[in-house]
Amino acid sequence: MKRILIVDDEPDICLLLKKYFEKKGYEAASQPTGEAAIKWLKDNTTDLVICDFKLPDYTGLEILQKIKIINSSIQVIIITGYSDVRIAVDALKKGAYDYVTKPLYPDEILVTVEQALSKQIQKAVPKALGKPIQKNAPQPDTKAYIAGVSHQAQAVIKHIDLIATTDMSVVIEGETGTGKEYVAQAIHNKSHRGKKPFVAVDCGALPQELAASELFGHVKGAFTGAVQDKKGCFERADGGTLFLDEIGNLSYENQLNLLRVLQERVVRKVGGASEIAVDVRVLVATNENLREKVKTGEFREDIYFRLNEFKIELAPLHERPGDISVFAEHFLAQANDQLNKSIKGFDEEVLQIFRTYNWPGNLRELKNVIKRAVLLSTSEDVTTDGLPHEICSPIQTDSDLSMDFNGAIPTSLKAVAEEAEKQAILLVLEKTNNNKSKTADMLGVDRKTLYNKLRAYGIDA
Numbered sequence: 001m002k003r004i005l006i007v008d009d010e011p012d013i014c015l016l017l018k019k020y021f022e023k024k025g026y027e028a029a030s031q032p033t034g035e036a037a038i039k040w041l042k043d044n045t046t047d048l049v050i051c052d053f054k055l056p057d058y059t060g061l062e063i064l065q066k067i068k069i070i071n072s073s074i075q076v077i078i079i080t081g082y083s084d085v086r087i088a089v090d091a092l093k094k095g096a097y098d099y100v101t102k103p104l105y106p107d108e109i110l111v112t113v114e115q116a117l118s119k120q121i122q123k124a125v126p127k128a129l130g131k132p133i134q135k136n137a138p139q140p141d142t143k144a145y146i147a148g149v150s151h152q153a154q155a156v157i158k159h160i161d162l163i164a165t166t167d168m169s170v171v172i173e174g175e176t177g178t179g180k181e182y183v184a185q186a187i188h189n190k191s192h193r194g195k196k197p198f199v200a201v202d203c204g205a206l207p208q209e210l211a212a213s214e215l216f217g218h219v220k221g222a223f224t225g226a227v228q229d230k231k232g233c234f235e236r237a238d239g240g241t242l243f244l245d246e247i248g249n250l251s252y253e254n255q256l257n258l259l260r261v262l263q264e265r266v267v268r269k270v271g272g273a274s275e276i277a278v279d280v281r282v283l284v285a286t287n288e289n290l291r292e293k294v295k296t297g298e299f300r301e302d303i304y305f306r307l308n309e310f311k312i313e314l315a316p317l318h319e320r321p322g323d324i325s326v327f328a329e330h331f332l333a334q335a336n337d338q339l340n341k342s343i344k345g346f347d348e349e350v351l352q353i354f355r356t357y358n359w360p361g362n363l364r365e366l367k368n369v370i371k372r373a374v375l376l377s378t379s380e381d382v383t384t385d386g387l388p389h390e391i392c393s394p395i396q397t398d399s400d401l402s403m404d405f406n407g408a409i410p411t412s413l414k415a416v417a418e419e420a421e422k423q424a425i426l427l428v429l430e431k432t433n434n435n436k437s438k439t440a441d442m443l444g445v446d447r448k449t450l451y452n453k454l455r456a457y458g459i460d461a
């Protein structure tokens with residue numbers, strides 16, 4: 001029986017989730033603080049932790065790191081408020097499996113838990129570290145690679161086709177959640193290595209002290225705890241493809257070891273004397289500008305050049321609004337399938353919001369928003385009722401509200417305030433497609449006040 005630990009300082013949430021998961025056939029325990037959870041994890045085995053991001057003593061990131069040191073194979077799901085999604089995304093880079101947003105819906109968490117645990121079963125290696133896809137495993141439809149229709153997406157698919165036939169190393173660059181791992185998997189699937197292993201390693205989640213052993217393997221007795229020989233990711237990917245995610249996080253020493261493998265095509269295990277030949281194609285991903293890291297000396301230039309035989313850049317979702325409805329349809333089908341629902345489509349208003357929202361978590365965020373909306377939907381289509389408030393009325397950024405005084409120093413605060421008000425109204429009108437009721441609603445004024453302001457500022461909407 002799989003065991004789940006729930007960590008939350010709200011006893012009601014602990015009780016609710018504990019009871020729910022026990023009913024679903026899991027063994028569940030709960031702890032109210034980070035400290036108590038860490039102690040519990042040292043004394044008990046568990047498969048998965050569901051953890052609030054803001055605990056009284058630790059942040060989600062701190063507890064995640066501690067869990068991964070205790071046992072890197074434990075899957076971690078972070079609970080967060082929607083406004084903290086960006087921080088939660090950071091946790092994903094550090095090895096969390098996924099995040100769920102408040103308010104919590106147990107059915108939604110269950111889907112995420114089941115996915116996390118099934119992913120764990122697929123892995124033959126410490127789970128959060130390596131993500132080998134089983135040899136010859138048929139790709140379920142929900143894993144299908146969707147190309148997108150924007151010119152950026154079309155260029156990416158062309159590059160994938162072009163590069164798949166070669167053995168070149170590729171650097172895949174893009175913000176978090178833009179689909180870097182999906183691109184790597186697509187290159188692998190289309191290559192002559194497609195039937196051999198695809199091993200994905202998240203270098204951001206690798207504790208530095210374990211990184212060399214994970215990548216290159218170790219021999220029995222190489223260090224305390226090395227009770228038997230272990231194959232590293234290179235050996236496990238032999239004949240296939242190794243995908244190194246967040247490559248910029250590798251320590252300098254491991255960069256050196258990596259360079260040797262790339263040049264000589266042999267690995268030496270930690271503590272071992274012999275060299276083992278490997279035939280591996282290496283694809284790497286980074287969501288930070290690796291060239292900048294090269295400039296500052298944090299990443300070795302020789303490896304950068306060795307890896308950067310070809311580069312694929314993935315544009316953030318907000319720069320390719322044309323792709324949004326394509327992915328939205330795909331994620332809708334996926335969510336219907338996972339949640340056993342049959343929602344048909346999206347309200348036009350929802351699509352409009354999708355097209356104007358900034359999507360800092362890119363495709364992953366869109367997928368999660370749609371999953372939640374499908375879960376909550378009681379009508380045929382997804383409506384705005386199922387969307388998080390933060391998406392319907394996003395916090396305006398400085399650039400959204402920036403005012404141009406043409407270099408002149410403003411002389412009247414009243415004029416500045418009025419200009420800011422006017423800009424805010426224009427911005428929200430644009431976001432709501434000139435819907436006055438919605439605009440008034442989002443700005444927290446009644447319709448009459450809005451009409452007065454429109455007249456006063458000469459806005460013809």
Ligand SMILES: Nc1ncnc2c1ncn2[C@@H]1O[C@H](COP(=O)(O)OP(=O)(O)OP(=O)(O)O)[C@@H](O)[C@H]1O
Pocket residue numbers: 092093143144145146147174175176177178179180181182183245285287330363364367
């Ligand atoms: N081309 C695609 N077709 C279908 N789904 C996709 C595609 N690209 C991304 N996704 C969806 O978006 C999610 C995030 O994609 P992926 O893990 O590849 O992003 P990433 O850029 O590697 O993220 P990170 O930087 O956080 O590692 C995936 O789980 C998948 O559901």
